[in-house]
Amino acid sequence: MKALNTTIAGTPPSGIRRFFDIAAEMEDVISLGVGEPDFVTPWRIREAGIYALEHGFTTYTSNAGLAELRQLICADLHTRYRAEYAWETECLITTGVSEGLDLALRVLLNAGDEVIIPEPCYVAYEPCVGFAGGTAVPVPTRWEDGFAVDPAVVEAAITPRTKAILIGSPANPTGAVQPRAALEALVRLAEKHDLYLVSDEIYDRLTYDGTHTCLGAIPGARERTVVLGGFSKAQAMTGWRVGWICAPSAVAELCVRVHQYTMLCAPHVSQLAAVEALREADQDVEDMVADYDRRRRVFVKGLREIGLDCPEPGGAFYAFPSIRSSGLDSETFAERLLKAESVAVVPGNVFGPSGEGHIRCSYATALPLLEEALVRMDRFLRSL
Amino acid sequence: MREILELLEQDSTLSHETLATMTGRSVAEVSAQVGAWEKAGVIRRYKAVVDWEKVDGADSAEVTAFIDVAVTPARGVGFDDVAERISRFAEVRSVYLVSGGHDLRCTVTGSNIRAVSDFVARKLSTIDRVQATATHFVLKTHKQDGDSFSDPEPDHRLPVTP
Numbered sequence: 048m049k050a051l052n053t054t055i056a057g058t059p060p061s062g063i064r065r066f067f068d069i070a071a072e073m074e075d076v077i078s079l080g081v082g083e084p085d086f087v088t089p090w091r092i093r094e095a096g097i098y099a100l101e102h103g104f105t106t107y108t109s110n111a112g113l114a115e116l117r118q119l120i121c122a123d124l125h126t127r128y129r130a131e132y133a134w135e136t137e138c139l140i141t142t143g144v145s146e147g148l149d150l151a152l153r154v155l156l157n158a159g160d161e162v163i164i165p166e167p168c169y170v171a172y173e174p175c176v177g178f179a180g181g182t183a184v185p186v187p188t189r190w191e192d193g194f195a196v197d198p199a200v201v202e203a204a205i206t207p208r209t210k211a212i213l214i215g216s217p218a219n220p221t222g223a224v225q226p227r228a229a230l231e232a233l234v235r236l237a238e239k240h241d242l243y244l245v246s247d248e249i250y251d252r253l254t255y256d257g258t259h260t261c262l263g264a265i266p267g268a269r270e271r272t273v274v275l276g277g278f279s280k281a282q283a284m285t286g287w288r289v290g291w292i293c294a295p296s297a298v299a300e301l302c303v304r305v306h307q308y309t310m311l312c313a314p315h316v317s318q319l320a321a322v323e324a325l326r327e328a329d330q331d332v333e334d335m336v337a338d339y340d341r342r343r344r345v346f347v348k349g350l351r352e353i354g355l356d357c358p359e360p361g362g363a364f365y366a367f368p369s370i371r372s373s374g375l376d377s378e379t380f381a382e383r384l385l386k387a388e389s390v391a392v393v394p395g396n397v398f399g400p401s402g403e404g405h406i407r408c409s410y411a412t413a414l415p416l417l418e419e420a421l422v423r424m425d426r427f428l429r430s431l
Numbered sequence: 432m433r434e435i436l437e438l439l440e441q442d443s444t445l446s447h448e449t450l451a452t453m454t455g456r457s458v459a460e461v462s463a464q465v466g467a468w469e470k471a472g473v474i475r476r477y478k479a480v481v482d483w484e485k486v487d488g489a490d491s492a493e494v495t496a497f498i499d500v501a502v503t504p505a506r507g508v509g510f511d512d513v514a515e516r517i518s519r520f521a522e523v524r525s526v527y528l529v530s531g532g533h534d535l536r537c538t539v540t541g542s543n544i545r546a547v548s549d550f551v552a553r554k555l556s557t558i559d560r561v562q563a564t565a566t567h568f569v570l571k572t573h574k575q576d577g578d579s580f581s582d583p584e585p586d587h588r589l590p591v592t593p
Contacts, residue, residue: 063593070590080591087584170593219593337434341453348452391591 054177061170062397066381070391077420079408080391082219084283084364086411088320089331092282095323099316106315110307112140112291113318119325120276120291127251128261131269136296139303140313140321142288144249145171146306147275151292152179152213154301155243155273160210162245165196166399167367169219169247181210187401190369193358194223194401198232205240212237214262215247217254220398220407221367222360227260234268243298244272249290250363252281252332255340257361263293270295280363281332282324287317339364339410342417346410349421353428364411367395371404373431381406387430388423432464436473439465443477480578495524495540495569496547499533503560510534516558522550533565544568 050056063080070076087093111117117134124130132138141147148171156162158180164172166185173183186204188194201212212233216225237244246262263274277290290313292302306312343360350357350368357368370380377394384390384406395402410417434454438445447465451458468474483492502513510528514535518526524538537555541547548566556564572580 061593063591067589067591076590078588078590081588082592083588085586085588341438344452344455345449393591 054180058174058177062378063170063393066385066391066393069382069385073385073389076385076389076391077412077416077423078391079410079412079417079420080393081409081411083285084280084335084411085413086283086335088283088287089324089328091331092284092320092324092328096287096316096320099319104315104319108140108312108315108318110312111138111303112313113315113322116140116318116322116325117291119322121293123325124261124263124274124276124293128259128264130261130264130274130293132263132293133296137299138291138293139299139306140318141277141290141292141306142310142313143279143285144247144275144277144290146288146310147277147290147292147302148172148175148245148247149178150302150305151245151273151275151294151298152176152181152211153305154298155179155211155245156181157210159208161206161208163201163204163209163212165201165212165214167194167218167220167395167402167405168213168399169215170397172213172215172247176213182208184209185399187399188221188223189401190358190367190405194218194221194367195226196229196233198229198236201233202236202240205236205242209240209242211243211245213245213247215249216262217250217259217362219250219363220365220393220395220402221358222363222365223358223367224254224257224259224361227265230260230262231265234262234265234272237271238267242271244268246272246274248274248276250280251276253336253339253364254362255336255343256359259362273298278321278324281336282321282328283335284317284320284324287314287320289313289317289321342410342412342414345414346408346417346421349418350408350424353421353425355424355428364409366408366410367402367405368408369404370406373428375431377403377406384424384427388427390420390423390427435461435464436468439474439477480576482572482580484572484580493540493542494544494547495538495572496551497567497569498537498539498551498555499529499565499567500535500537500555500561501532501563502534503562504534505560513558513560517555520550520554522547533563 117138121132121134121138152175156179160181161184162176162181163184165188176183184204186200251259262268263272273294278284347357347366355368357366360366377396381392381394393407395405447458447461451461502510504510514526522539527536529536539547
């Protein structure tokens with residue numbers, strides 16, 4: 048047989064997969080390894096989806112997505128962040144940020160173009176750059192800096208082949224929120240070296256200690272920035288697969304072109320549910336965010352009390368404590384914790400080399416379970 | 432501070448330490464505030480939400496009825512004096528003045544249908560200025576005071592996801 052695609056065959060499976068396989072075989076596991084809300088989609092949104100099914104909204108929509116949804120997204124971005132996007136030409140609906148990321152990278156990159164990615168970062172960033180023909184250039188961020196991007200480190204990685212910088216804030220896995228100054232510095236770098244910026248803002252509503260900065264709203268950023276967002280996290284709609292891209296029209300138009308041939312459109316029912324989410328579900332979102340915030344405070348305090356150093360995560364729903372005091376590497380720590388105490392976490396090294404020495408714990412878990420997990424983790428640490 | 436009341440309304444077993452952590456306040460501050468609320472009657476008491484059908488079985492659980500009461504109002508007091516009289520019975524769990532076809536809506540519990548019917552016939556409808564009553568027995572409780580009595584939705588998430 049002839050060889051399959053070498054880029055894809057050469058991309059290793061996510062390190063998360065192995066832990067999924069172990070955890071899936073065990074009983075009574077408390078999972079802090081889940082990258083999605085424990086809330087079910089708010090009922091008013093589900094009800095809108097049911098209504099859409101009952102009334103036969105089971106067809107394709109236009110490639111770019113429902114006009115009403117695009118109008119609502121652009122209006123929401125303007126109200127919340129003063130970002131200016133024209134819904135007709137600069138916004139399209141995707142099947143989640145995952146597709147949005149893939150589209151953006153395929154549209155921006157030519158073969159061999161480099162994309163600078165501050166890590167630890169979401170597991171899909173580097174593979175998607177590779178699938179789009181580019182080369183990922185990971186640059187480290189430091190726990191001591193709260194995982195804030197150091198513009199000097201980014202600039203040192205820029206070469207004549209550098210095409211874009213890809214960043215997620217608030218971040219999976221660290222929960223870090225990039226300071227506005229760091230984002231502004233990235234915009235200056237992008238202007239200076241003529242780079243694009245790809246900004247994954249799926250966790251925008253889940254910020255606890257300040258307001259979110261939309262990269263596309265920073266002066267100078269707009270014409271070179273692709274903003275990715277969606278409904279999976281704040282509205283607890285992961286399985287609906289609906290997100291969006293906002294970008295300057297030249298980029299957005301080509302994103303629609305790929306999307307029209309590869310995806311055709313995002314699911315119609317999901318788009319209508321997303322309309323309801325933006326029109327009516329703000330209170331539901333605020334209630335969920337307030338709940339995450341309370342769990343965050345209890346969980347982070349608990350981690351510190353059992354001896355795990357944990358920087359205050361300002362966003363998303365992850366804590367990323369250091370486990371260096373245990374003397375174990377993060378992979379060994381996670382595997383032994385799972386087998387000894389049936390608590391599933393994700394080792395930090397799967398998110399990049401700077402994640403070594405950390406574990407990702409999702410606090411999108413009911414409070415009594417978080418408290419039980421802390422008891423088990425404490426017992427595990429004492430047993431070492 | 433309102434957040435603390437909302438949290439206690441959801442789960443009154445939360446300790447002052449946990450409440451303090453959740454809301455970013457000191458334990459002393461939370462304790463002082465909760466104490467003040469208890470003293471002022473803002474927090475009237477703490478209780479549990481019990482699904483009695485699970486304890487006694489559907490057949491032997493207490494019965495509950497909503498009873499709508501038409502009342503002739505009186506000068507100076509309106510409906511208040513009658514509402515007050517009805518409220519004093521231990522069988523009466525709630526009394527509201529409402530708009531619509533009747534004036535008061537009460538919740539009454541008893542060990543069986545007969546007990547509730549007797550209460551309505553002998554006590555409630557014989558109060559001065561009570562003109563008429565309409566009794567609606569509860570057949571099944573689906574949700575009460577914000578608490579759903581059906582089983583929670585199972586967690587469909589995979590144990591580890593990116």
